[in-house]
Amino acid sequence: MARKQSDYLAALLADAEDEGTSPPSPAPAREPAHERARATTLLGRESALARVANGEVRQVTQLLLDPARVRIWPGNARNYAHLTEENCRELIDSIIAEGGQKVPAVVRRIEGDPACDYEVIAGTRRHWSISWLRAHSYPDMQFVAQVASLDDEAAFRLADLENRARADVSDLERARNYLDALKTHYGNHQTRMAERLKLSKGWLSKMLKVATIPDAVIAAFASPSDVQLKPAYALAQALDDRETAKAITGVARQIAKEQVERREAGDLPYPAADVLRRLLDAPKMLAGEEKAEPYRYATRYGRTALTVMSANRQGVTIRLHAGSGADTEELVAALRDALAHLDASGKGLQR
Template identity: 70%
Template sequence: MARKQSDYLAALLSEEEEAPTAVVAPGAGAEPERIERAERARGTTLLGRESALARVASGEVRQVTQLLLDPARVRPWSGNARSYAHLSEESCRELIESIVAENGQKVPAIVRRIEGDPTYDYEVIAGTRRHWAISWLRAHSYPDMQFVAQVAQLDDEAAFRIADIENRARKDVSDLERARNYADAMKLHYGNHLTRMAERLKLSKGWLSKMLKVAAIPDAVVAAFASPADVQLKPAYTLAQALDDKDKAPAIRKEAARLAREQAARREAMRPALPAADVLRALLAAPEAEQEKPVMHSIPHKGSGRPVASLQSQNRQGLTLRLHAGSGATFEETVNAVRELLAQLESEGRGLRA
């Protein structure tokens, strides 16, 4: 039960004990006015007690259950935008120190009971970081630390809204994580109706539409950034729009693959990652840079070294290949050269399916 509700009910129920219980008869010298006040107080107490119990029964005042749980019996809810796997001692350091200083978790998490799982009894709807911090503390010198949770009866849509409200104020939940969480929720809870979802979450349709657009950025492009957290809404929306252009998308994907390789090489060499602004600039400039490059794709004959097949031009209608005379290639070698050229273009995102 929440503390205010608990105090309110306790105060009402305790008034009966505080009111006078002995009534002195008038013949024994008691003052009639005092007797009347005592009777009135007793009657008021009984009415107050009945009123309090009636309000609990009707649901106007709701009793809330808080439990002390073993975090090992509680799992994160998969519908939450926060990535539990990416939480760490470093990212939760301030919270861990606060729990230790206060001798326990003071703000309860919100959980709901689950059935049919022999490993877990509850799942965390809001309070994922608190769950991670308590679990870490139990494994590091605080084995008696318990997870404080408030149990609620929630369907998935209500659980999603509660988790979303908590995550909006968290800086460590990236725009991309929230965007993809919204995209999943729109399918699962709102029948792909953007207006309905915006109304339920109290968000503008325009802003939600941008988030859903960002959610569609493929992982291969996200890999160009040092971290998914670098994919911020405003610049990422511009990138998502560019990826919708079939003429620009192949060059962007090709540049993203190159940048992803460079980021990996930098991590391996313990060098600083490419800044997000530089990555975004390179991705958006890739289509123009690609157009300025001369067409150089060709497959030479292994014997003469002369070109057998080459790419002459490419546009949204398709590819134009040139088969060169005088290369010395046989019919079978020419067919294989065309296949090799098409495979090379496909690997660069410039094939017929691009």
């Protein structure tokens, strides 16, 4: 008998004893002790197998797999392309320290794909980390997986349950995953989906709304993970109006361009709160209720240090922000840059 099956049956026998299974009647004194032990073992094993057969206990199969033969189920919220050595470093170190993967992933068998035999339902980071280790000095590392028989809706619920406790799965990733699942698994019935996932209808409705924010607007943020549910919901609502959406999209493109320039210059990107404020203020700028800031200076930590509030014939109003981390020398340099920027744009003090 294979070792795994033997261990499994031994565990079942232990369970049976814990539940108070009645022992067989005492054998006559003339019966050898080893015969009595054998009879007890056979009876217990027969009972254990019966429990498996009638569905009272389910056998769990764990396999050691080559991750190259395992693909990622597209119904999972986690974006495999966003995984890196940096955001998986803690898991990688844990696998190395423990001599391998201790917590199995959940996979299901697939057919019709000559390149893969299984797909990952839960355990995307584990799959990525084992793949990375095999390519970086640990070629013998195996992907430990538990095989399950699941339809797509059950697979989605299992993956969602695991991802809820993961801080590295962003609100936007989950929101878009829910929107896809709403159409694919629940016939666009939000109430049914909320009941199956045991979620608040109101909370699910907000998540689905956030999922509708277009990529052109998301690009304004330094990372999709910056898009948090509560503030993003206000942005998603604002995008319902056609003219407002046009203004927000235009400002988003400008911010996205500035973010690229900051990265190329080695500066930190704009914080999410500043991006969100500029996006929500876009309609006011379009209507002329509020003028766009002629100049804004942020420190290398991404904190706003100086802002040109207004520039007109009466003069220039400049705000120095507390808590930016900039010292006097940096603020003076920022002021010079601001004045030069105003002069170049025709809004300086010399006009």
